[in-house]
Amino acid sequence: xxxxxFPRERAEIAPGAVHxxxxxxxxxxxxLLAACREWARPxxxxxxxxxxxxxxxxxxxxxxxxxxxxxxxxxxxxxxDGAPVKPMPGWLAALGREAVxxxxxxxxxxxxxxxxxxxxxxxxDSRMGMxxxxxxxxxxxxxxxxLGDSCLFRFGNTVSRGRPFRDVELRSGDLFVFGGPARRxxxxxxxxxxxxxxxxxxxxxxxxxTLRVGGLGS
Numbered sequence: 111x112x113x114x115x116f117p118r119e120r121a122e123i124a125p126g127a128v129h130x131x132x133x134x135x136x137x138x139x140x141x142l143l144a145a146c147r148e149w150a151r152p153x154x155x156x157x158x159x160x161x162x163x164x165x166x167x168x169x170x171x172x173x174x175x176x177x178x179x180x181x182x183x184x185x186x187x188x189x190x191d192g193a194p195v196k197p198m199p200g201w202l203a204a205l206g207r208e209a210v211x212x213x214x215x216x217x218x219x220x221x222x223x224x225x226x227x228x229x230x231x232x233x234x235d236s237r238m239g240m241x242x243x244x245x246x247x248x249x250x251x252x253x254x255x256x257l258g259d260s261c262l263f264r265f266g267n268t269v270s271r272g273r274p275f276r277d278v279e280l281r282s283g284d285l286f287v288f289g290g291p292a293r294r295x296x297x298x299x300x301x302x303x304x305x306x307x308x309x310x311x312x313x314x315x316x317x318x319x320t321l322r323v324g325g326l327g328s
Contacts, residue, residue, distance in 0.1 A: 139308070154190060157172065157187065162181075168237050169299075172228075173229070174227040181244075203321070206224035210251055214287070222248060224250075232316040232317075234315065243322060250325070251289025254321075255319040256282060258317050259313075264278075265277075
């Protein structure tokens with residue numbers, strides 16, 4: 111949003127959880143959107159995720175590097191068309207390193223490498239329940255990039271899905287990184303704010319690109 115009285119500033123939402131508003135400029139947002147559209151095409155493209163309990167996630171998803179499914183990883187889209195997952199681009203892994211440095215002021219250790227990306231597409235009525243990113247063996251920070259419509263992002267604690275939690279508005283171009291004591295915190299998206307995407311981006315809805323270090327070996 112432009113023309114605000116006070117610019118949004120970097121904020122530590124919890125120890126290890128950092129919000130950097132407007133971190134991705136308009137040009138890079140456009141490049142990321144174009145890449146997401148290519149990744150979403152079959153094979154191993156955008157899919158609807160079904161939970162073991164019979165539920166259906168309202169946000170649709172495509173994966174890079176490794177395919178996430180409840181509650182594990184595979185090299186093929188085991189709950190989709192069964193095709194091999196698309197590779198994790200080197201430039202996207204490098205963007206993850208850049209994000210960690212911006213959030214913490216210290217680089218990701220050389221031995222760690224972002225090798226998994228989950229791209230979630232939220233329509234105006236989509237939600238994401240409180241959950242933890244817990245299938246990875248690595249404790250490296252999770253990097254979250256937002257494109258399109260703003261959302262209400264709820265960042266909680268490491269013990270339960272309930273309080274205490276803090277709600278943050280994430281807008282197109284925002285970066286959110288959580289690691290260290292916040293790495294296994296519950297988090298979710300209770301609300302998307304339709305019609306808030308930058309007009310020049312050309313996206314209706316919200317895209318969230320989440321980068322993770324799997325530490326899962328070969």
